[in-house]
Amino acid sequence: xxxxxxxxxxxxxxxxxxxxxxxxxxxxxxxxxxxxxxxxxxxxxxxxxxxxxxxxxxxxxxxxxxxxxxxxxxxxxxxxxxxxxxxxxxxxxxxxxxxxxxxxxxxxxxxxxxxxxxxxxxx
Numbered sequence: 001x002x003x004x005x006x007x008x009x010x011x012x013x014x015x016x017x018x019x020x021x022x023x024x025x026x027x028x029x030x031x032x033x034x035x036x037x038x039x040x041x042x043x044x045x046x047x048x049x050x051x052x053x054x055x056x057x058x059x060x061x062x063x064x065x066x067x068x069x070x071x072x073x074x075x076x077x078x079x080x081x082x083x084x085x086x087x088x089x090x091x092x093x094x095x096x097x098x099x100x101x102x103x104x105x106x107x108x109x110x111x112x113x114x115x116x117x118x119x120x121x122x123x
Contacts, residue, residue: 020081027073030104034066037111044115048122055118062111069104073097 041060076097083090 023077027070027077027101030073030101030108031067031070033108034063034070034104034111037108037115038063038067041111041115044119055114055121059111059115059118062107062114066104066107066111069100069107073100073104076100 038060041056041063045056076093079093080090080097083093
């Protein structure tokens with residue numbers, strides 16, 4: 001009976017570790033998406049230097065805001081782990097981190113949309 005309790009504890013700990021790992025990988029993916037979007041906009045600016053208009057500012061602002069929001073997510077993820085370690089309730093911090101991650105994904109989507117509009121206008 002004691003052995004099954006130990007196995008349940010091990011399973012709980014391993015599941016928790018895998019959730020942390022998957023969350024970190026998701027944050028890295030959002031960071032890569034927004035960073036790649038900003039880099040793509042800079043590349044297109046270099047290729048179409050004479051055709052730059054106000055539409056180029058919107059996708060760049062979205063991608064850069066997405067990068068900033070991911071920095072906020074990393075900080076909030078640290079706060080969640082800090083609260084758990086100290087036995088505090090991390091629910092509100094977790095909700096904020098999740099919302100900022102969704103915000104970053106929305107900004108990436110808007111950046112792609114505005115970037116496509118800019119490409120359609122300039123070509």
